[in-house]
Amino acid sequence: MSKVTEKQNICTQLAMQCKAIQGIHMRDLFMHDKERGKKFSRQLSNLTIDYSKNLISTDILKLLFQFAKASDIETSIKAMFDGDKINVTENISVLHTALRSDVTQKLNIDGIDIIKQVHDELEKMQLFVNSIHNKNHKGWTGQPIDTFVNIGIGGSELGPKMVVDALTEYRQADTRSFFISNVDYQSIDDLQKMINPETTLFIISSKSFSTLETKTNADTLKEWMKESGCKEIEKHFIAVSNNLVAAKEFGINSENVFQIWDWVGGRFSLWSTIGLPIALAIGFDNFKTLLAGAHEMDEHFKQTSPEDNIPVILALIDYWYSNYFDAETHAFIPYDESLKLLPEYLSQLFMESNGKSANLSGHRIDYKTMPVTWGSVGTNSQHSFFQLLHQGTHTIPVDFLVPLTKKGNQKHHALLLANCFAQSQALMQGEDNSDPHKHFAGNKPSTTILYTELTPKTLGSLLAMFEHRTFVQGLLWQINSFDQWGVELGKKLATTIFENLNSQNIDEKLDSSTRNLIELYKKNQQ
Numbered sequence: 001m002s003k004v005t006e007k008q009n010i011c012t013q014l015a016m017q018c019k020a021i022q023g024i025h026m027r028d029l030f031m032h033d034k035e036r037g038k039k040f041s042r043q044l045s046n047l048t049i050d051y052s053k054n055l056i057s058t059d060i061l062k063l064l065f066q067f068a069k070a071s072d073i074e075t076s077i078k079a080m081f082d083g084d085k086i087n088v089t090e091n092i093s094v095l096h097t098a099l100r101s102d103v104t105q106k107l108n109i110d111g112i113d114i115i116k117q118v119h120d121e122l123e124k125m126q127l128f129v130n131s132i133h134n135k136n137h138k139g140w141t142g143q144p145i146d147t148f149v150n151i152g153i154g155g156s157e158l159g160p161k162m163v164v165d166a167l168t169e170y171r172q173a174d175t176r177s178f179f180i181s182n183v184d185y186q187s188i189d190d191l192q193k194m195i196n197p198e199t200t201l202f203i204i205s206s207k208s209f210s211t212l213e214t215k216t217n218a219d220t221l222k223e224w225m226k227e228s229g230c231k232e233i234e235k236h237f238i239a240v241s242n243n244l245v246a247a248k249e250f251g252i253n254s255e256n257v258f259q260i261w262d263w264v265g266g267r268f269s270l271w272s273t274i275g276l277p278i279a280l281a282i283g284f285d286n287f288k289t290l291l292a293g294a295h296e297m298d299e300h301f302k303q304t305s306p307e308d309n310i311p312v313i314l315a316l317i318d319y320w321y322s323n324y325f326d327a328e329t330h331a332f333i334p335y336d337e338s339l340k341l342l343p344e345y346l347s348q349l350f351m352e353s354n355g356k357s358a359n360l361s362g363h364r365i366d367y368k369t370m371p372v373t374w375g376s377v378g379t380n381s382q383h384s385f386f387q388l389l390h391q392g393t394h395t396i397p398v399d400f401l402v403p404l405t406k407k408g409n410q411k412h413h414a415l416l417l418a419n420c421f422a423q424s425q426a427l428m429q430g431e432d433n434s435d436p437h438k439h440f441a442g443n444k445p446s447t448t449i450l451y452t453e454l455t456p457k458t459l460g461s462l463l464a465m466f467e468h469r470t471f472v473q474g475l476l477w478q479i480n481s482f483d484q485w486g487v488e489l490g491k492k493l494a495t496t497i498f499e500n501l502n503s504q505n506i507d508e509k510l511d512s513s514t515r516n517l518i519e520l521y522k523k524n525q526q
């Protein structure tokens with residue numbers, strides 16, 4: 001039987017299972033199988049994943065694993081770790097896992113010792129970070145640096161910003177971090193009121209060093225530094241880039257340009273030198289621990305059979321909802337203030353990776369791929385959009401994330417947990433009421449991701465788990481999770497529109513809506 005026929009057969013059986021399970025309530029599944037909670041849970045170190053409150057059964061999972069096998073996911077996982085050029089539209093390897101590899105590992109790609117390259121750059125990073133923390137690196141007036149400003153956007157901001165925020169407890173004493181991304185001048189205006197130019201270090205984080213927002217913000221802040229009296233720009237600006245020439249042209253000393261390679265995708269890059277703001281904020285040792293946590297998940301992902309492989313299981317459940325239940329969105333709700341920026345980071349990770357409609361062979365596909373990924377912190381969201389989760393008309397799978405232990409007032413912590421567990425229980429079991437306004441249908445799917453205290457190691461594992469889940473989703477949908485051509489058109493058109501905003505005339509070939517918008521802008525400048 002050909003692979004295509006085999007997959008079609010599995011899909012037909014999955015469609016039948018989907019119909020069947022819709023006739024059963026999840027609370028009955030729990031009633032008939034007292035072990036369901038444990039049976040559909042997996043653990044790795046500090047992480048426990050309970051996926052039992054999903055619309056699944058042993059038979060459904062069996063079919064999903066068959067589908068994963070027929071999709072050759074194990075071969076593709078190996079290909080990624082081996083450095084095969086699996087980003088086929090750009091003909092490059094995908095090696096974020098090498099960034100957190102052990103120094104003793106070996107990986108040669110095109111005659112280059114990748115692991116050595118990574119560890120050499122880590123060493124350079126460590127020396128720099130230490131020179132800031134031990135106050136050897138000084139600003140132009142001889143004062144040590146105490147403020148770090150990352151200038152970067154997308155993958156060159158979201159990961160580091162989220163990690164720095166999540167690990168505030170580990171922050172280096174008497175230091176502050178800021179992240180500037182939007183080209184909206186307001187953020188620079190606000191920043192300038194909060195920082196002292198004499199003690200500030202700017203990190204220009206841009207793999208390409210050509211991103212409009214980052215270049216514009218970096219130029220503006222360089223001018224501001226000069227206006228503030230700084231005559232030694234090189235003491236206050238460093239760069240992380242794959243474009244060493246452009247970084248040097250900006251005025252950065254070559255020893256302060258930290259390399260990122262083409263095989264590190266933007267949204268998978270926080271483990272690379274793009275993580276410099278993390279290391280500056282929490283210290284290099286903690287940064288290494290974050291990498292170690294991710295490495296542990298890498299090893300689990302690489303070595304564990306699909307049936308026990310956490311990222312694989314989660315990706316299969318995602319595929320199940322998207323392709324059989326027409327789930328259009330997926331919510332991520334951290335019951336943890338430390339992870340309040342996680343939903344935004346995940347939006348880029350999932351949607352920039354898998355928001356695609358062409359398959360690996362370049363053909364348009366006729367099935368659904370990545371749902372909209374969104375979310376916000378619990379318990380707050382219970383008082384905003386949870387109404388829709390409980391009584392709305394859409395199927396919205398939810399991932400709850402919650403720490404088992406947290407420092408501080410334990411009454412608060414127990415209440416936080418109680419609310420998280422109650423929400424997944426309420427979504428699952430519902431409550432019958434003859435008044436439709438007060439009726440809770442239940443049977444709403446969720447997964448609960450538990451972790452012991454949010455340490456750098458746990459966070460590393462958690463984030464690597466999401467990265468691998470993203471990759472496996474892409475394999476199931478047969479798409480390339482590692483390019484992002486969809487962001488290019490808007491960038492190109494913005495350049496033309498910017499020219500029109502600044503010229504006397506407006507291009508007649510523009511559509512009437514865009515012309516009107518430009519005219520309105522011009523009228524308001526007079």
Ligand code: F6P
Pocket residue numbers: 153154155156205206207208209210211214266267352484487
């Ligand atoms: O516009 C999308 C994107 O290319 C992302 O994929 C990337 O993370 C971001 O822009 C920033 O790119 P760079 O690091 O090259 O400035």
